[in-house]
Amino acid sequence: MLEEENARLREQLRLVDQAPQQGHGQGASKRVRLDEPSKQAAGRQDSQSEALEYSPTATGQPEGSAFHGPSSGTAIGSSEAAHEETITPVGTNPPQMSGNDATQSIKDRLLAETVRQRQLENVNLRAGKLNFRGVDPQLGMNLLSNFWNRQLYTGPIVYRTAFMRDMADPNNGPYFSELLLYALLFAGSQFTAEAAAARTLPEANATGRQYRAKFEQTLHGSKGLIFKSEVPTIQALLVVSDALFSWCNERSLSWHYMGLAINMIIDLGLHTNQSLRGSSEPASAEATEVKRRLFWAAFVMDKVHSIYQGRPTRLHKRDPKLPIAFLDEFEELESFSSHTYSTQPMTLESPAYGISTWMHFSRLSIVADNIICQIYSEEGTTMQSSELYELAYGRHGLFAQLLDWVSKPKDISAVLPHFLSCGALYFSLKILICRPFLSEDHFVSEETTRVALKDCVAAALDIHDILVIYKQNLCFKTAPHHISYAAYAGASILIRIAAQKSSDSQAHSALRLCMDVLSIQQAYSHGSRRMMEILLRMMNRLGVHVGEFVALGPSSCLTDVPNESEMAEPVAAGPTMDRYIHNLLAIDEYWRNGGQGDLPISESDMNDIELPDVQWPDLDFDKLMNSFIFDPFPAQQDTSGLVSQNELFGLDFGA
Numbered sequence: 001m002l003e004e005e006n007a008r009l010r011e012q013l014r015l016v017d018q019a020p021q022q023g024h025g026q027g028a029s030k031r032v033r034l035d036e037p038s039k040q041a042a043g044r045q046d047s048q049s050e051a052l053e054y055s056p057t058a059t060g061q062p063e064g065s066a067f068h069g070p071s072s073g074t075a076i077g078s079s080e081a082a083h084e085e086t087i088t089p090v091g092t093n094p095p096q097m098s099g100n101d102a103t104q105s106i107k108d109r110l111l112a113e114t115v116r117q118r119q120l121e122n123v124n125l126r127a128g129k130l131n132f133r134g135v136d137p138q139l140g141m142n143l144l145s146n147f148w149n150r151q152l153y154t155g156p157i158v159y160r161t162a163f164m165r166d167m168a169d170p171n172n173g174p175y176f177s178e179l180l181l182y183a184l185l186f187a188g189s190q191f192t193a194e195a196a197a198a199r200t201l202p203e204a205n206a207t208g209r210q211y212r213a214k215f216e217q218t219l220h221g222s223k224g225l226i227f228k229s230e231v232p233t234i235q236a237l238l239v240v241s242d243a244l245f246s247w248c249n250e251r252s253l254s255w256h257y258m259g260l261a262i263n264m265i266i267d268l269g270l271h272t273n274q275s276l277r278g279s280s281e282p283a284s285a286e287a288t289e290v291k292r293r294l295f296w297a298a299f300v301m302d303k304v305h306s307i308y309q310g311r312p313t314r315l316h317k318r319d320p321k322l323p324i325a326f327l328d329e330f331e332e333l334e335s336f337s338s339h340t341y342s343t344q345p346m347t348l349e350s351p352a353y354g355i356s357t358w359m360h361f362s363r364l365s366i367v368a369d370n371i372i373c374q375i376y377s378e379e380g381t382t383m384q385s386s387e388l389y390e391l392a393y394g395r396h397g398l399f400a401q402l403l404d405w406v407s408k409p410k411d412i413s414a415v416l417p418h419f420l421s422c423g424a425l426y427f428s429l430k431i432l433i434c435r436p437f438l439s440e441d442h443f444v445s446e447e448t449t450r451v452a453l454k455d456c457v458a459a460a461l462d463i464h465d466i467l468v469i470y471k472q473n474l475c476f477k478t479a480p481h482h483i484s485y486a487a488y489a490g491a492s493i494l495i496r497i498a499a500q501k502s503s504d505s506q507a508h509s510a511l512r513l514c515m516d517v518l519s520i521q522q523a524y525s526h527g528s529r530r531m532m533e534i535l536l537r538m539m540n541r542l543g544v545h546v547g548e549f550v551a552l553g554p555s556s557c558l559t560d561v562p563n564e565s566e567m568a569e570p571v572a573a574g575p576t577m578d579r580y581i582h583n584l585l586a587i588d589e590y591w592r593n594g595g596q597g598d599l600p601i602s603e604s605d606m607n608d609i610e611l612p613d614v615q616w617p618d619l620d621f622d623k624l625m626n627s628f629i630f631d632p633f634p635a636q637q638d639t640s641g642l643v644s645q646n647e648l649f650g651l652d653f654g655a
Contacts, residue, residue, distance in 0.1 A: 103327070107328070109285065111330055113161060117164055118330075129168040129170075130167055130168055133214075143189060146188035146339075146340050148160055150340055152336075153421050154297070155293075155296065155298075155358060155361070156326070157293070158180070158239070159175065159289060161328065163180070167181070177236070179233060180232040182215040182218060183235070184239060185211040186211035187239050189211060190246075215236065219236075226260070231268070231290060234261045238301060241258040241301070245305060247524070254305070262298060262314050265315075270294060289328050292322050292325070296362045302365075303365045304481055307372065308485070312372075312373075316373065324359050331352055332356060333353075335351065336350050341479075357416070357422060358418075361418075364405050364429070368429055371432055374398070376432075415469060417470070424463060424483050424486035425482045425486070427459040427463045430455060430456075431489045431490075431493065432489070434455045457493055463486045463489065463490035464513060467486075467514065484521045484528050484531070487513075487531075488518060488535065491515060494510050494511040494514060495511060495535065495542060499542040515532075518531050532549065
């Protein structure tokens with residue numbers, strides 16, 4: 001009986017969903033009065049009440065294409081044709097092959113289509129098929145090129161193949177929209193020559209102002225895009241959220257846009273590996289690729305924003321049923337261009353390794369989610385110190401999860417900015433795990449505290465080494481979020497060491513590099529300004545001085561751009577650099593596993609770059625521990641649901 005009732009309700013919903021389409025014309029334009037039911041009540045006089053109206057075209061997602069989980073009465077029942085998503089190439093019958101042969105066939109088809117569409121981009125541009133909505137076509141293509149180049153670290157939010165093909169279609173296909181176009185143009189404006197030459201932050205922001213205005217007008221316009229979940233709308237919201245977060249001082253609006261995008265992802269069921277309710281056709285390979293790329297890009301972005309803003313994550317590892325597997329591998333071996341990462345752009349003699357790097361980012365973000373939810377949460381603060389220590393250092397704890405990630409093979413060039421960002425995030429997460437144990441709130445024993453402190457110091461020095469590689473090959477002005485945050489996390493540890501050393505120590509030298517990075521970036525990123533403010537307070541309290549650094553205010557204008565003239569010219573990836581970051585990770589895994597047996601690399605491999613020597617035995621342990629005790633200054637924003645236990649989470653603690 002229950003199944004029959006559910007079937008009856010589903011049929012009613014289907015008929016309701018079809019009603020607007022069947023009445024397209026007169027019925028579709030009819031406005032519904034919300035006070036109509038009151039006319040049926042005897043003796044009721046509602047003539048004085050104002051009638052509220054809404055347009056059916058401004059409602060949310062049709063029930064027939066919305067996602068509902070197993071607990072919902074409208075979910076797919078066991079008697080229906082619920083099925084795991086089957087991938088079918090566009091325009092073909094479902095593959096008859098099985099296993100690896102079928103998957104490889106799909107990969108080949110997607111790769112061939114991407115190669116074809118890349119060739120057609122300039123053809124369509126010259127033919128006038130790409131409508132940039134009033135923007136000069138060549139300028140529009142340049143801005144899109146900037147955006148595609150930055151997707152290597154922000155994540156594959158937009159599937160370029162589908163977007164560019166549908167943009168050239170006179171009727172515009174499902175993966176193109178004006179809203180998304182304006183979002184991409186706005187994001188690409190961050191890396192124009194005008195933005196780089198701007199002497200003030202308002203001047204830099206002005207380069208993309210017109211595109212942002214058009215984005216806002218379209219989002220809140222008469223089409224009601226904000227009320228309906230669609231893939232291009234989700235992509236546009238994520239792109240603008242990232243730009244507002246990294247470029248503009250609008251963290252709250254950035255958080256809001258990303259929240260809308262995540263809600264739409266759930267509404268469409270993009271986090272599952274099943275077709276939507278009511279869909280009897282298997283998903284095309286392209287639709288599956290769009291879904292996977294979009295979801296995992298949102299998943300990683302969610303963790304980055306959570307750490308920076310000190311707020312709960314909204315997508316968790318229990319949510320995704322999608323595998324971390326991308327079928328179109330064109331970006332893997334595509335030549336890497338440094339044109340948005342360097343003052344002297346060039347194409348390196350190295351593949352971009354875009355797919356494998358993003359798979360590593362996705363896996364690492366799952367560990368990041370565990371760290372945030374288990375340590376930096378209300379539950380984490382109420383745990384006994386011994387329980388929390390076991391959670392971090394136990395056999396299956398957070399450190400073990402990091403080591404599982406680092407043990408995976410990574411045949412990637414070390415000088416690629418997105419891979420350096422991945423390594424920087426890894427070492428930053430190490431510090432985030434250890435940092436709570438350096439306070440009285442989570443004191444277990446002197447021995448365990450020493451272990452945590454030593455791990456923090458080791459991670460800070462590894463971050464310094466990554467910054468050295470980045471400095472020798474790329475430009476810090478437009479470095480990814482993970483590089484600036486890693487510089488901040490490393491500096492927060494190095495300051496404590498430098499406080500016990502003379503001014504000519506290598507601890508001071510390593511700290512100065514971290515401060516240089518943030519000093520350069522704060523001219524282009526508001527987040528780096530906040531980091532500089534916290535670090536300078538800390539340095540003042542501990543009496544550490546490594547140079548004349550100033551934290552720019554939120555509304556300050558830069559009159560003297562920090563100088564990067566001492567940086568080496570960009571060079572192609574050499575074998576030493578290719579090996580170096582892998583050696584760092586190998587050494588890290590070796591010592592975390594007890595340091596048994598021979599070193600995983602030769603001693604000569606580690607002598608190519610000079611490592612700072614902090615002379616650990618000479619440090620005063622008690623004095624070092626006391627330097628981690630301070631009172632927070634007032635938080636700049638609400639962090640309900642989480643407790644910021646230190647200066648690294650939420651950027652609201654200081655000296």
